[in-house]
Amino acid sequence: DTAVSQTPKYLVTQMGNDKSIKCEQNLGHDTMYWYKQDSKKFLKIMFSYNNKELIINETVPNRFSPKSPDKAHLNLHINSLELGDSAVYFCASGREGETQYFGPGTRLLVL
Amino acid sequence: GEDVEQSLFLSVREGDSSVINCTYTDSSSTYLYWYKQEPGAGLQLLTYIFSNMDMKQDQRLTVLLNKKDKHLSLRIADTQTGDSAIYFCAERQDTGGFKTIFGAGTRLFVKA
Numbered sequence: 001d002t003a004v005s006q007t008p009k010y011l012v013t014q015m016g017n018d019k020s021i022k023c024e025q026n027l028g029h030d031t032m033y034w035y036k037q038d039s040k041k042f043l044k045i046m047f048s049y050n051n052k053e054l055i056i057n058e059t060v061p062n063r064f065s066p067k068s069p070d071k072a073h074l075n076l077h078i079n080s081l082e083l084g085d086s087a088v089y090f091c092a093s094g095r096e097g098e099t100q101y102f103g104p105g106t107r108l109l110v111l
Numbered sequence: 112g113e114d115v116e117q118s119l120f121l122s123v124r125e126g127d128s129s130v131i132n133c134t135y136t137d138s139s140s141t142y143l144y145w146y147k148q149e150p151g152a153g154l155q156l157l158t159y160i161f162s163n164m165d166m167k168q169d170q171r172l173t174v175l176l177n178k179k180d181k182h183l184s185l186r187i188a189d190t191q192t193g194d195s196a197i198y199f200c201a202e203r204q205d206t207g208g209f210k211t212i213f214g215a216g217t218r219l220f221v222k223a
Contacts, residue, residue, distance in 0.1 A: 041148075042213075042215055043199065043213040044213075045211065090154065099144065102153045103153055104153040
């Protein structure tokens with residue numbers, strides 16, 4: 001019955017690698033989001049997709065690319081990982097303009 | 112600076128009331144939210160308030176909104192140790208794609 005799920009929960013990898021984080025929601029929402037939470041717990045929006053279309057793209061390196069195969073999924077691909085990418089990444093979903101429901105987070109550690 | 116500001120820490124005794132304050136800048140914000148994040152967990156929506164409301168109460172939680180001063184507060188009555196968490200204030204900005212802006216979070220410590 002998980003509403004917003006993310007995999008993996010933990011990801012430890014080396015600099016320079018390429019990795020993906022998956023997100024799925026079963027709430028029937030039309031909008032999905034990716035947020036980054038740094039070590040100081042600041043939460044910043046990265047991307048927002050509505051009906052498979054990118055509508056918010058904050059200033060993030062182009063090494064980060066969201067991919068939405070369908071309305072229920074929004075995956076985050078990260079190329080050439082850097083130390084500063086270490087953070088917790090949260091996926092969220094909601095109806096456009098309404099309350100967002102968050103996934104459990106993916107803890108990324110880049111060594 | 113941040114669009115949404117909160118004090119970083121609050122410490123209360125078990126059984127007392129906690130009041131977490133937040134200020135925001137966008138006068139066109141229509142929804143304001145409080146989220147709770149427990150250690151190692153994701154964000155959980157606690158409550159939200161429409162901008163045309165002054166107050167909303169939900170069991171031990173009371174949200175007060177002063178739209179003139181752009182000030183939002185969350186009061187937790189009879190605070191318990193299980194309330195220890197980070198509380199995020201957030202506003203929904205209806206321009207530029209319905210962006211939700213989060214504050215830095217207030218770390219609530221509850222002492223037994």
